Amino acid sequence: MDNILTIVVPNRNRDLKIVKQSLKSIHPQLIDHVTVTLVDYGSALSYQRQLKELIDGFKGIELITCPVQGQLWNKSRCINLILKNTTATHLMVSDMDLIWHPDFLETMMPQLDNKSTSYFPVGFMSQEESVKDVSFDQRTIKFMSNEEATGISIFPVHQLLEINGFDEFYHGWGSEDTDVHLRLRNAGYEVRFRESEIYFKHQWHEKAYRSLNQGSIFHTQLEKINHQRTEIVKKHKLVQSNLHHSFGLMPVEQDYGRLETTEELISVNFEKNNVIATLASLPIMGLNKVIEIRFIKEEVSWTDKIKNYLKPKQYFLDATAVNDMILLEIVNRYRNLPYFYSYSKESISLKIMLCE
Incomplete structure (x- = not known):
């Protein structure tokens, strides 16, 4: 041959x-x-x-x-x-x-x-x-x-x-x-x-x-x-990859076109546990609909910062840390799904459609 x-x-x-x-x-x-x-x-x-x-x-x-x-x-x-x-x-x-x-x-x-x-x-x-x-x-x-x-x-x-x-x-x-x-x-x-x-x-x-x-x-x-x-x-000495994900999938243009709309909007601040919980909850937010999560930086007063330092209750991340957490979650769990991501230091947006 x-x-x-x-x-x-x-x-x-x-x-x-x-x-x-x-x-x-x-x-x-x-x-x-x-x-x-x-x-x-x-x-x-x-x-x-x-x-x-x-x-x-x-x-x-x-x-x-x-x-x-x-x-x-x-x-x-x-x-x-x-x-x-x-x-x-x-x-x-x-x-x-x-x-x-x-x-x-x-x-x-x-x-x-x-x-x-x-x-x-x-x-x-x-x-x-x-x-x-x-x-x-x-x-x-x-x-x-x-x-x-x-x-x-x-x-x-x-x-x-x-x-x-x-x-x-x-x-x-x-x-x-x-x-x-x-x-x-x-x-x-x-x-x-x-x-x-x-x-x-x-x-x-x-x-x-x-x-x-x-x-x-x-x-x-x-x-x-x-x-x-x-x-x-x-x-x-690992040999096989992609054992828990399909590979070589062609992105479907119709599915990605749906990302132009938002069917459910969720707002989350940069508090660490809020970010973790929101990302962990994505699988139960509903299938075949476009969810947009906006991670928004909130200004924290110096008084609250001092109180939190003395007796920690909340831990606010900077935009870079939130960015890295979201993207690693996408890589590990959602890389084959239609999603659209945008970043700024004040606000991060993730649009994603969870498919069956």
């Missing part, structure tokens, strides 16, 4: 100039038995419309847009929704900011096998180098990634399915690729680092997602939590 490769490229709000440069490097080398799907996970609606116009100019490249604006980034879900539906023998995960070597697919396709995963180093370009209109070989790099950077990989599909795909616990940026490599090795499969030649060069861009102050949805400790989870996978 011939090798069949499907390539998935997850994306959220990446600069369209960078996207175009990447696609221009991939598109000319598409051959039989290779498909490319760009999965846009919750970019702004105006951006998604512009992205569709751009993709229409690259025949043979498919675009899937997920209506998950107002949600944490989940690269694993992007990958799994392709994995669960592909008929290919191999699945490749790439990044949206890469420029590909023009001979990569022609070189790699004959080398694919069903026994091992391969992953590749990336050369990182400076801001100035990234915008030059030159050939791949003429682009100079500042430094290369090493074997610890596992994001660009080609997997045998049957092996990924055997371990239940990418772990969708991992939200935000990082660790999902390290995790899947660890679990494949724990299952007894070979994972090889192909360091002999640079096939990918990274276009410089700002990292605009690692701060609550930048308006994006962000959990301040999630990257550290993700890293500790990979350490647990390594220590206990």
